[in-house]
Amino acid sequence: MEKKTSAYSGFHKLLIKERLKVLSDFCDLSYETIQIFEDLATLAPERLVAIGENPISNYELPLRLVNYFQINKKWLYVPIAVEEASVVAGACYASKVCGEVSAKVDKSKSYVVGQVQLIEVTDPEKAKNTILENKRYLLDKANEKHNFSRAYDLEVKEFNLPLGKTLVVNLFIDPGDAMGTAVASEMGEVIAPELTKLTGYLYNARIISNYSGRLTWAEVRIPLDRLARETKTDDNKTMRWSGEEVRDRILWLYQWAEEDPDRAVTHNKGIMNGVDGVALATGNDWRAVEIANARYAQRTGQYKPLSKWYSEGDFLVGELEMLIPCGIVGGEIKRFPKAEKIIKEVLKVRSADELAEIMAGIGLVQNYAALSMLATIGISKGHRPFR
Ligand code: MEV
Numbered sequence: 001m002e003k004k005t006s007a008y009s010g011f012h013k014l015l016i017k018e019r020l021k022v023l024s025d026f027c028d029l030s031y032e033t034i035q036i037f038e039d040l041a042t043l044a045p046e047r048l049v050a051i052g053e054n055p056i057s058n059y060e061l062p063l064r065l066v067n068y069f070q071i072n073k074k075w076l077y078v079p080i081a082v083e084e085a086s087v088v089a090g091a092c093y094a095s096k097v098c099g100e101v102s103a104k105v106d107k108s109k110s111y112v113v114g115q116v117q118l119i120e121v122t123d124p125e126k127a128k129n130t131i132l133e134n135k136r137y138l139l140d141k142a143n144e145k146h147n148f149s150r151a152y153d154l155e156v157k158e159f160n161l162p163l164g165k166t167l168v169v170n171l172f173i174d175p176g177d178a179m180g181t182a183v184a185s186e187m188g189e190v191i192a193p194e195l196t197k198l199t200g201y202l203y204n205a206r207i208i209s210n211y212s213g214r215l216t217w218a219e220v221r222i223p224l225d226r227l228a229r230e231t232k233t234d235d236n237k238t239m240r241w242s243g244e245e246v247r248d249r250i251l252w253l254y255q256w257a258e259e260d261p262d263r264a265v266t267h268n269k270g271i272m273n274g275v276d277g278v279a280l281a282t283g284n285d286w287r288a289v290e291i292a293n294a295r296y297a298q299r300t301g302q303y304k305p306l307s308k309w310y311s312e313g314d315f316l317v318g319e320l321e322m323l324i325p326c327g328i329v330g331g332e333i334k335r336f337p338k339a340e341k342i343i344k345e346v347l348k349v350r351s352a353d354e355l356a357e358i359m360a361g362i363g364l365v366q367n368y369a370a371l372s373m374l375a376t377i378g379i380s381k382g383h384r385p386f387r
Contacts, residue, residue: 001094012054016045019056025226051335063338064088064279066274068095071103071361078362079342080277083104090369091362095344097226097372098318098365103218103357105324110216110353112325113209114142114151114171114188118201121165124158131156131169135197139171141194142187148176148329149183162289169195170209177352179327184208203211213292213323214353216360220368221315231377241376247316249375250368254309261303267367268297268306271320282347283339284326289359292323307367320364324356 004026008175011019024034037057041048048055066088080088121127131138134152142151158165161247171191175183188206196203224243227250230237243247257267272290279286297303307320325335328343328351349355373379 016048016056019054019298020079023056037232061280064277064366066091066362067218068092069362069365070095070100071358073100076347076358078278078358079281079346080274080362081280082273084273087277087366088143088232090373091274091366094365094369094372098220098222098368099226101218101220101328102186103361105353105356106215106217107353110174110214112149112173112175112184112212114173114206115209116169116171116188116192116195116206117204118167118169118195118199121158121167121199122285124165124167125168127201128156128158130198131167131195134194138169138191138194139282142171142173142191144190146183146187149178149180149187150174151187167199167201173224176329177328178330179288179352180212181208181285181288182330183367184212210288210291210293210322210325213289214231214356216320216322216324216356218320218357218364220318220364221312222318222368224314224316227316227372229372229376232304239377246316246372246376250309250316250371251311253371253375254305254307257305264297264303264305267370268293270370271306271322271367273370274362275322275324275359278355278362279326281339282326282328282341282343282355283331283333283336284355285331288325291324292325307364309371315351318364318368319360320360320367322360322363324359326352326355326357326359328352 006026010023011022014022020034023029040060041057042060043051048058061081061083063079064082066080066357069076069078080091082088089313103164107356118127138154139151151171151173157168157170159168169191171184171187173180173184173187185207189294192203192206224247227243228244229241229246233239254267257264272293275289276286279289293306297306306322307318309316309318311317333339333343343349343355347355347358349358
C-alpha cells in the first residue's frame with residue numbers, strides 16, 4: 001500500500017472545506033471530528049482565509065476578565081486569554097488583596113535591537129572602526145522610511161566562530177507604540193548593503209534580537225492585615241494564617257527561589273501565567289515575552305526570580321522587573337478585532353508603555369496569588385476557584 005504523506009503542493013490555495021477533506025482522508029477523521037473543526041470555528045471562513053496560511057478552523061481559548069485590578073490610579077477589568085480557570089481566580093483574589101499596583105516603563109532601558117551579521121571577516125578591527133566612523137550615516141539610512149520608530153545608536157560585536165570571524169551590528173531602536181519586530185528587520189535590511197559597501201564583507205541575517213523589550217517595573221505594598229487567610233479542610237476544620245504568618249511563609253518561599261534556579265523557574269511561571277494571558281488577549285507575541293525574560297532572569301549569570309519580596313514595617317512589598325516586548329499598533333493586532341477592541345476600548349491604553357505596565361502589574365499580582373496559595377492552602381485546594 002502506498003504510504004500517505006503530507007507532501008501536498010498548493011495546500012495553501014485550497015478552500016477551508018477542501019483542506020479539511022484532505023486532512024480527513026489523511027488522518028481518517030470521523031464526521032464528528034470534522035464537525036468540531038467546522039462548528040467551533042467562530043471566525044467566518046472569509047476572515048479565517050484573511051488570517052492566512054493554511055487555516056482549517058480557529059482555536060478557542062476562554063477570554064476571561066480579572067476584576068479588582070487597580071494600576072497607576074486607574075481601575076480596570078483586564079482581559080486574559082488562558083485555558084486555566086485558576087489563573088484568573090488567583091488574579092482576582094490577589095488583585096483584591098494587593099490593592100493598587102504602581103508600574104513604570106524605564107524609557108532609558110527600553111529598546112528593540114535589530115541585528116545584522118557580516119561574515120567571512122578577515123580584519124574585524126578595521127571593519128569595526130569603519131562602521132563606527134559612519135554611525136550617523138547608517139542611523140540616518142535606517143530611519144529614512146520610518147516615522148514612528150527611530151534607530152538611535154549602534155554597536156559592533158565580534159565573534160570567533162568555527163567557520164571564521166563574524167561581526168554583528170546591533171541597532172538600538174525606539175519602536176514607538178509598535179512591538180518592533182518588523183521595524184528591526186526592515187532597518188537591518190536597509191543598512192546591511194551599506195555595511196557591505198563600507199567594509200567589503202558579505203552580509204547574512206538581518207533580524208530582531210528577541211532580547212528586546214520595554215523594561216518595566218511594578219510594585220505592590222500590601223498591609224499585613226490584608227494577607228491573613230483561612231480555609232476549611234475536607235473534614236470541615238478551619239485553618240487560619242495570620243498576616244504575619246502569610247508574610248513570613250511568602251518570604252521563605254521567595255528566598256528559596258533566589259537561591260535555587262529550579263524553584264525560580266516555577267516562581268517565574270506564576271508571573272508568566274498572567275503576562276502571557278494579557279499578551280494573547282491583546283494580539284501580542286507571547287513567545288517573545290517568554291524568551292526575552294528567560295534571558296533577563298539569567299542576566300547575573302544565575303537564573304533568578306523576576307520579582308523580589310520583602311518586609312517593610314507593616315507591609316509586605318513585592319517588586320517585579322521584566323522585559324515586556326509589546327505593541328498597540330502593527331504586528332498581528334489589526335487582524336484580530338477582539339485584540340484591537342481590548343486595547344482601545346477595554347484597557348483604553350494610549351501607549352504601548354501603558355500596556356507594558358498593565359502586563360507587568362498582572363504578572364506581579366499573579367505571582368502574589370501563587371505564593372500566597374502555596375504558602376497556605378496549597379495548590380490542590382488553590383487550583384479550585386478560591387474565594
Ligand atoms: C502554576 O501554574 C503556577 C505556580 O506553580 C507558580 C508557583 O509555584 O509560584 C503555582
